[in-house]
Amino acid sequence: MTAVVEIRNLALGYPELTLFKHLSLDIQAGTTLAVLGANGSGKSTFVKMLLGLMDPLAGRVTWPAGRPQEVGYLAQLTEFDRRFPIRVRDLAAMGAWRGFGLWSGLGRTGRNRVAAALEEAGILDLADRSLHTLSGGQLQRALFARVILQDAPLVLLDEPFAAVDQSTEAHLLSIIDRWRAEGRAVVLVVHDLSSVLDHCSHAVLLGGGMAAQGTVDEVLTPGRLVAQGYMSESQASWMFRGNSQQREAAYV
Numbered sequence: 001m002t003a004v005v006e007i008r009n010l011a012l013g014y015p016e017l018t019l020f021k022h023l024s025l026d027i028q029a030g031t032t033l034a035v036l037g038a039n040g041s042g043k044s045t046f047v048k049m050l051l052g053l054m055d056p057l058a059g060r061v062t063w064p065a066g067r068p069q070e071v072g073y074l075a076q077l078t079e080f081d082r083r084f085p086i087r088v089r090d091l092a093a094m095g096a097w098r099g100f101g102l103w104s105g106l107g108r109t110g111r112n113r114v115a116a117a118l119e120e121a122g123i124l125d126l127a128d129r130s131l132h133t134l135s136g137g138q139l140q141r142a143l144f145a146r147v148i149l150q151d152a153p154l155v156l157l158d159e160p161f162a163a164v165d166q167s168t169e170a171h172l173l174s175i176i177d178r179w180r181a182e183g184r185a186v187v188l189v190v191h192d193l194s195s196v197l198d199h200c201s202h203a204v205l206l207g208g209g210m211a212a213q214g215t216v217d218e219v220l221t222p223g224r225l226v227a228q229g230y231m232s233e234s235q236a237s238w239m240f241r242g243n244s245q246q247r248e249a250a251y252v
């Protein structure tokens with residue numbers, strides 16, 4: 001497998017606050033990495049570091065094939081100002097500006113690509129609606145269409161399912177599965193374990209000053225989830241009751 005990003009002995013945090021130390025990890029093409037942890041454990045900070053918006057406190061982050069021109073990024077919905085006066089199709093098209101130029105207009109090919117992305121996201125019928133008229137789930141689909149058009153080798157999604165219902169989540173997960181199948185690396189900040197187990201191959205668990213990483217089965221064990229403050233012992237024993245296989249726990 002090809003590493004898109006190599007992380008070695010990473011420490012991350014702020015001048016007064018070290019969130020975790022000693023994280024070494026390859027983010028591989030064709031994998032989906034779940035980033036989990038309690039509130040405030042550093043998940044968004046980790047994503048911001050990958051976006052190049054902040055430097056590590058220590059350690060090394062390298063891009064073996066060079067830093068891509070475009071990194072796909074979906075911010076937390078709470079960070080998005082939907083009063084921005086723009087239509088759904090224009091928001092999506094912003095994902096493709098590198099391919100078409102900022103001021104040159106999309107042309108027929110570009111318009112077709114935008115329509116295809118909106119269709120894949122299930123909101124082609126909303127293309128001419130203003131953002132402020134959308135529901136939370138519809139807005140998230142529009143933001144996914146923008147990421148589809150970014151066509152990037154690395155896609156970072158910060159809590160994409162926070163405000164969406166089950167059927168929208170399933171739809172968005174099918175897009176994530178396609179990205180992985182196409183050989184992109186997907187980093188997915190999530191809170192809900194059940195969305196992780198069937199769709200992510202690897203995980204990073206942040207919390208307690210630590211960052212555990214490995215395959216989903218290696219990382220998401222009851223012992224680790226409790227030790228790193230993700231859940232209490234009673235929650236873990238309820239969730240993992242009757243077996244030690246976290247895969248079964250996903251369906252509890």
Ligand SMILES: Nc1ncnc2c1ncn2[C@@H]1O[C@H](COP(=O)(O)OP(=O)(O)OP(=O)(O)O)[C@@H](O)[C@H]1O
Nearest residue numbers: 014015017019037038039040041042043044045046
């Ligand atoms: N610019 C900043 N300066 C100082 N501390 C910060 C800054 N940004 C975030 N923090 C702190 O760093 C910690 C990690 O924040 P971060 O947003 O990465 O957590 P998170 O795991 O994404 O949390 P949540 O699940 O609540 O979204 C928090 O304690 C937060 O208050």
